[in-house]
Amino acid sequence: MASPNSRRRFLKGSFGTAVAAGLAESGQSAAGDDPASQNSATAAPQVQWRNRNEAMRYRMLGRTGMMVSEIVMGGNEITPDNYQHVFEAMDMGLNYLDTSPAYGKGASELGFAKVIKQRPRDHFFLTSKVSVWDLNRNERFEKIYNGLSGDEQSRLRGAANDLITQRGAAEPDYLGDYFGSQTRELNAAALSDVMQTTYGDRIDRDKNYRQIIIDSVEGSLQRLGTDHLDVLMCPHGASSPVELTRYPEIFDAFNELKVDGKVRFLGVSSHNDPAGVLDAATKSGIYSVAMVAYNVVNESFMNQAIDAAHDAGVGVIAMKVARPVYRSPQSANGNREGRKRLNEAVDGDWSIPQKAYLWALRNPKLSAVISNMVNAEQVAENIILPLHRG
Numbered sequence: 085m086a087s088p089n090s091r092r093r094f095l096k097g098s099f100g101t102a103v104a105a106g107l108a109e110s111g112q113s114a115a116g117d118d119p120a121s122q123n124s125a126t127a128a129p130q131v132q133w134r135n136r137n138e139a140m141r142y143r144m145l146g147r148t149g150m151m152v153s154e155i156v157m158g159g160n161e162i163t164p165d166n167y168q169h170v171f172e173a174m175d176m177g178l179n180y181l182d183t184s185p186a187y188g189k190g191a192s193e194l195g196f197a198k199v200i201k202q203r204p205r206d207h208f209f210l211t212s213k214v215s216v217w218d219l220n221r222n223e224r225f226e227k228i229y230n231g232l233s234g235d236e237q238s239r240l241r242g243a244a245n246d247l248i249t250q251r252g253a254a255e256p257d258y259l260g261d262y263f264g265s266q267t268r269e270l271n272a273a274a275l276s277d278v279m280q281t282t283y284g285d286r287i288d289r290d291k292n293y294r295q296i297i298i299d300s301v302e303g304s305l306q307r308l309g310t311d312h313l314d315v316l317m318c319p320h321g322a323s324s325p326v327e328l329t330r331y332p333e334i335f336d337a338f339n340e341l342k343v344d345g346k347v348r349f350l351g352v353s354s355h356n357d358p359a360g361v362l363d364a365a366t367k368s369g370i371y372s373v374a375m376v377a378y379n380v381v382n383e384s385f386m387n388q389a390i391d392a393a394h395d396a397g398v399g400v401i402a403m404k405v406a407r408p409v410y411r412s413p414q415s416a417n418g419n420r421e422g423r424k425r426l427n428e429a430v431d432g433d434w435s436i437p438q439k440a441y442l443w444a445l446r447n448p449k450l451s452a453v454i455s456n457m458v459n460a461e462q463v464a465e466n467i468i469l470p471l472h473r474g
């Protein structure tokens with residue numbers, strides 16, 4: 085049973101949702117005293133500096149006003165036993181830490197907790213994500229799907245495939261092949277998207293789309309040992325624009341958490357159909373930050389959406405910048421054509437990952453690039469790049 089206080093917050097959030105939904109339809113943005121509106125394009129950003137250092141360059145993260153280091157810290161490999169190199173990055177001016185409950189099943193957040201304990205909270209910006217949101221949505225629809233007739237399953241699967249084709253989301257250079265389960269996630273999201281229309285009312289929306297966010301953030305804050313996130317990314321790894329446009333419960337949960345001072349800005353991350361997701365985030369008027377796949381292989385699919393996001397005040401962080409052109413020696417060779425293009429575009433005696441980050445930093449519409457720096461050597465090699473980008 086929700087407390088009267090949380091009920092009041094929920095109603096306030098629902099109002100925010102109605103505003104957001106209306107604005108999304110009209111293509112406008114909100115301003116006013118609703119918490120969500122403070123993320124809007126019309127509110128003047130309050131510039132906020134943290135851990136400023138002349139060894140680093142900084143850019144504004146869209147309408148958040150946060151001046152973020154041009155290279156930010158990826159948290160995939162951070163654990164309670166592997167976090168010391170984060171201090172070295174911070175000593176050279178890095179001021180943004182990115183994590184999620186999914187990285188190492190919580191180990192990344194626990195690793196960053198050791199950093200957070202030793203540095204003042206106003207020394208850095210912190211992002212975590214709601215990793216369970218889209219997985220849970222897909223699981224709920226898959227359960228319903230499994231109980232349907234074969235004919236209905238074929239119809240839905242056909243419609244989902246059509247949706248992927250219409251959006252061009254499976255084009256090899258756009259899809260990127262960043263990790264093993266990527267296509268499975270794309271297919272599952274498309275199936276959920278088409279099922280939403282006919283079967284959406286079979287799902288307990290408040291529990292599965294709102295409460296799940298609140299519970300995830302509470303868990304993240306506890307593991308991180310802090311009382312707030314600067315950016316909450318939800319969904320973590322959106323695979324379709326529908327995930328941002330048909331679930332106002334995301335805005336309700338965000339509002340509720342914001343009123344409680346537990347989150348400041350709403351963001352989203354995406355590697356599947358990242359331009360479609362970024363466009364949806366921009367049009368929402370509520371999302372202030374997006375972390376999207378952007379690299380020398382997919383740039384022609386991404387540039388327009390990045391320009392539009394930047395111009396609307398959405399701060400864009402590029403991820404998967406090195407991934408498609410770099411593989412560790414033990415694994416595949418990476419995208420040879422992409423490597424060739426990168427070598428032509430960036431001169432100098434740099435490694436392939438360094439060239440990839442330098443290439444991305446030339447795009448003035450991006451706020452930062454995220455680098456999955458796994459040790460002190462990679463920190464030393466990558467943190468210096470902003471001063472060399474030209």
Ligand SMILES: NC(=O)c1ccc[n+]([C@@H]2O[C@H](COP(=O)([O-])OP(=O)(O)OC[C@H]3O[C@@H](n4cnc5c(N)ncnc54)[C@H](OP(=O)(O)O)[C@@H]3O)[C@@H](O)[C@H]2O)c1
Binds near residue numbers: 160161412435456461
């Ligand atoms: N959906 C999402 O939101 C999502 C998904 C994945 C990741 N992320 C975030 O994004 C961060 C970055 O991940 P990414 O996938 O975009 O990776 P990336 O920065 O493109 O890096 C890919 C790999 O390049 C290698 N590398 C980087 N710098 C290097 C250097 N100086 N020398 C040699 N090798 C170097 C490392 O490979 P080795 O490990 O082989 O050394 C690194 O893992 C993650 O840590 C995480 O925080 C978000």
